[in-house]
Amino acid sequence: MQTISIVIPTMNRLESLKRTILYIAQSTVLPLEVIVVDQSSDNTEIEATKEFLEKQSVNCKYVHNDEPSLTKARNTGMLYVHGDLVIQMDDDVDVKPDTLSSILNIFSNEKIAMLAGVNEGFNSKHRSLIGFLFWKKNWRKRNIGHVVKSMYGRFPEYITKETSTEWAMGFFSVYRVALIRKWNLKWDENLTSYAYAEDLDFSYSYFKKAKNEGLKCIMSSLVIVKHNVTQEWRIPSRKHTYMIINNRHYLRRKHFGNSPLSKIAVCWADWGEYLRRLLKNEAAKDWKDAMTGNPL
Structure with a gap:
């Protein structure tokens, strides 16, 4: 059976992180490891984070980055990954008990290279015609996840059991570790701090490589998580x-x-x-x- 590693960058959001880890610990299939890359500067919070992770039933590894950078944190986390699959996720996401087992089932198909997580409450019936008018969406590709030339990533209008996508959102996405390393892909560290669109950049680069090798990138109604979008700490x-x-x-x-x-x-x-x-x-x-x- 394939194994799953999880990488979670975090900074100044201990309560959100705690909730996320506790949800992961309730999974019917546990990950091989959860790698937490902390960018907090407050020593009290750093020690509290370490103490919390040490007490968990799931195997957690704490790593600290001095420089606050989401892309650096994701790249740092990848250095410690030992699993076959890696979930890159945010620190404010609730997974369901069967999320990881569903991922393993999906990736038993060797043609699947990437899975984009779907947020709970996704409204597949909403259509913004203004988005098409201002080239933020592509009408021809409206039934798949796609990237437009104006550099927006867009979800399809409907998500089924297996829906093609050209990109994945950073709050929850799954990749084959061997392919990331084979293609020497990294999160672009020119995108600093919160690094808006780092997820689109990395996943779209990954998608193009996968497409060239006849592999599929998908999102699925079988893997739906809840992105809480915590207000605990956010960029101005x-x-x-x-x-x-x-x-x-x-x-x-x-x-x-x-x-x-x-x-x-x-x-x-x-x-x-x-x-x-x-x-x-x-x-x-x-x-x-x-x-x-x-x-x-």
């Missing part, structure tokens, strides 16, 4: 807004080079998001400042 909203725009422009160049269509798509999608925020009164000024290069 204005900084996050600047990160969204800057990182998407960087990734557009990385994945599509000097493609004029991709450049137009990113800019057009930016204006579409500005319009949406303006209409909903959602920090539209921050978005426009970031678009026009005003200082943070």
Whole structure:
């Protein structure tokens, strides 16, 4: 039987981490290891995290990174992975008792290379026509998970037992360790701090490699988790807004080079998001400042 390693980056969110670990410990099939990469700077929280992990029935390994960086944390975690499969997940996710066993069943098919987790409550019937208008979604690919030239990752309209995808969200995604190492893939450390879109970048790179080898990347209604999106500690909203725009422009160049269509798509999608925020009164000024290069 294949084995599963889990990598969980965390920083200043001990209560969220505790909940996540306790849910994992209730799995019908336990992981080989849970590698927690902590980026907290408070010594009291660091010691409390170590103490909590030492008391768990599931095999937990504590690793500390001094520099707060989600991409560095994910790369660091991979150095300690011994399993056949790796789940890269956030520290605020509830898994079901059968989540890991379902993953093992899915990956018994050797053609499956990647599994993207689905968040509980996913509304498959919601369709935003504005998203298609501003090139944040692709109409032709609307029935699969896909990446558009404006550097947004999009879920399909409907998710079945096996639905193709070109990307996976970072809160919960599963990869074959041997393929990550074979293809020498790493999370891009040019994406710093919270590293918005690091998940899209890594999973889309992985998908392209898998596609070239005739392997499949999927999401499945059999693997649904609950992403709690904790408010215990989060990046300030204005900084996050600047990160969204800057990182998407960087990734557009990385994945599509000097493609004029991709450049137009990113800019057009930016204006579409500005319009949406303006209409909903959602920090539209921050978005426009970031678009026009005003200082943070």
